[in-house]
Amino acid sequence: MANKKVHTSALLEKAGIPPPESISSSVVNEIQQFRKVQPTSKELVDGILNGNVTALSRAITLIESTNATHVEKANEVINACLPYANKSVRIGITGVPGVGKSTFIEAFGKYLTGLGKKVAVLAVDPSSTISHGSILGDKTRMEELVKDKNAYIRPSASGETLGGVARKTRETITLCEAAGFDTIIIETVGVGQSETAVHSMVDFFLLLKISGAGDELQGIKRGIMEMADAIVINKADGDNIKKANLAKTEFNRALHLFPAKKSGWIPTVSTCSAITKEGIEEVWKTILKFLEVTKENNYFFEKRKVQNLFWMMETINEQLKLNFYNDPEIQKLLDSTKKAVTTDEISPFAAAQLLLKKHFKK
Incomplete structure (x- = not known):
């Protein structure tokens, strides 16, 4: 019986020739090291004022964070940028x-x-x-x-x-x-x-x-x-x-x-x-x-003043909410209070008042 001819694909790789890396490991390492370095508030502000979009993006990420240390740093950046806004x-x-x-x-x-x-x-x-x-x-x-x-x-x-x-x-x-x-x-x-x-x-x-x-x-x-x-x-x-x-x-x-x-x-x-x-x-x-x-007619400038006041009040409301949910005492009580509400042991309004009094008693 004659031997059958084996058809090989031109797409097959030859043994001993590894495929090239799709991503350079040295570039990945460089990016990872860069991200580990946290720029100071001043470095971010200087970068933003110079039109550096990388510094701008990192600053925006910082202000979007709810981490307490990030919030403080973000406020420094925002305050420094305000005169140029x-x-x-x-x-x-x-x-x-x-x-x-x-x-x-x-x-x-x-x-x-x-x-x-x-x-x-x-x-x-x-x-x-x-x-x-x-x-x-x-x-x-x-x-x-x-x-x-x-x-x-x-x-x-x-x-x-x-x-x-x-x-x-x-x-x-x-x-x-x-x-x-x-x-x-x-x-x-x-x-x-x-x-x-x-x-x-x-x-x-x-x-x-x-x-x-x-x-x-x-x-x-x-x-x-x-x-x-x-x-x-x-x-x-x-x-x-x-x-x-x-x-x-x-x-x-x-x-x-x-x-x-x-x-x-x-x-x-x-x-x-x-x-x-x-x-x-x-x-x-x-x-x-x-x-x-x-x-x-001056409406443009008056509207911006009203908007600034509105966002001051919104920021206060947001910070109060964050402080409430980050309160260790509230975190301990929240689950048990939720359970009490779902089992009708306490009304939702009374439960809310109880937690708020606990938080603001300090």
Whole structure:
């Protein structure tokens, strides 16, 4: 019987020739050693003021931490950066999931960097209530903007924070401004009843909508509509142009039913396509006109003062909450008190009062 011919694949490796390493072990070691070295507050501040995005990223990570030593160090960095902040335009962008926020922000951001602007995008991703994780995929979706040397994208998890923003977004704005970014864009989680906190930290609030998503006037909460300084109907391209223009007309009619804004600004409605870039320039012109009107009547500056007071109170509330749950006595009592509540041995209100008295008795 003749021997069968053995067919070998050209893809087979030859014995004795190991495959090359996919990752350089020396580079990995270098990165690990670098991360172990914790920069001082001064080193972080110097890096931020020099526009070093690595120092900026490490400082943001520091302020997002709840570790007590990190909180103290973060406050030092923020206080040192404050004199160099407040020199940017802060733009909040919200809209229902699927409206194209990331695509719009990339097109808008590229337009602004083309004008010579330095753009920081603070993108907030929703955290799972089950796994408590977030995808944080905004850098992947904004693949052109992320490569732009005049842009910086920082995705953060919303955590347990309501209002469509991350717990430390307000402080992050300060650091980005100190690093020289003159346009700060905050992308929120999405539209809902609690998606309003972003309004308390931005100058201009932009609401993105799409046409053909049902009843145009009932599709979103009235509260968001009342806060919007401009409504932009996105995805106005191809066969969708006619629908987008119809939605624009309907929203214009709806806006006339709302009370006048304290800012003296009359909200606008426009259409755009983040794909074809049609209407992107008009959005920026609208923002510039808004800034002109509100700075002239002093509303812009008064609003920022009110926002600072609001975030002082929010910080106090947050710190009180952290102090309560980090209290060793409370940690000992919490589980047994929870059990007593679930077995109806004590009411939830009485249990809460008991724990609070225990904490504040010190």
